[in-house]
Amino acid sequence: MTDSLHHIPQDIPLSEIDATALPRDRGAPDPEADAELRDSITLSGLRQPIEVFPVEPAGYALISGFRRLKALRALGHDTAPAFIRQPASIADALAAMVTENEIRAPVSPWDKGALVLRCLQLGLHDTPDAAIDALFPALSRQKRSRLRGFVSVVEAFEGRFATPDRLTTARLDRLAAALRSGWEDLIRNALPPSRTHSLDSQWSEIEPLLAEALSPEGAATAPGTKGAPRRSLTLRQGLTIRRELTRNGWVLRFSGPQAKTPGLMEDVMEYVERMFQKG
Secondary structure, eight states, X not given: OOOOSOSSOEEEEGGGEETTSSOOSOOSOOHHHHHHHHHHHHHHOOSSOEEEEEETTTEEEEEXXXXXXXHHHXXXXXXXXXXXXXXXXXXXXHHXXXXXXXXXXXXXXXXXXXXXHHHHHTTSXXXXXXXXXXXXXXXXXXXXXXXXXXXXXXXXXXXXXXXXXGOOXXXXXXXXXXXXXXXXXXXXXXXXXXXXXXXXXHHHHHHHHHHHHTXXXXXXXXXXXXXXXXXXXXXXXXXXXXXEEETTEEEEEEESGGGGSTTHHHHHXXXXXXXXXXX
């Protein structure tokens, strides 16, 4: 990025600032932090100007300061103090945004993966590696490899988790490893909808599948490979049976409307009893 067009912040009308011109690297709102920022601005004013760059027609695109701009608008301000930058490209503007945000507060692993994916979808970079190199040049080789895995997780499960920004690095690592082993469809089918489940309850549902996927047996008999066992079965009227690995053995999980039918478990237990007591 080149030097600022203005080293001294300029007061720019909020109506001329487009906060959506660049994909952002923070996906989840934080109402408590937003309220604290509004209180701080009310008491002491805006201490750090936002950063923008000129766009056509006459106006500006936001580089950094999304929360500050949001707070100013909520408080009824008409203008914002801003440093006017002139990035060499949109990719450079995104890199500047990431650098500034990382200094202020680390971005969640999920949001980093989501930002890389957005850049690829917008055609700003040709490959995940190129995007990661441009946005996060300071990452070690190991962390870059992990981030590539996070991108694949975001691509596979975007919109499926209740609060994905709360997924830890360790959990994203496990999901990425399971995807590499071909378990995407099974995990997707086992993941409850985010509209009715919290992240913790969703995770508890897929944890047994991840345990199997990352076990020696799971790695050797991944879905789609020769000799892989049936791990789920869907019958008429939506009855689904899925086997799950536990510390003490295997569990069959029945779900769907028919799973609530009185007597179903009695029938299953009776059938199992007959099968094992033959002869």
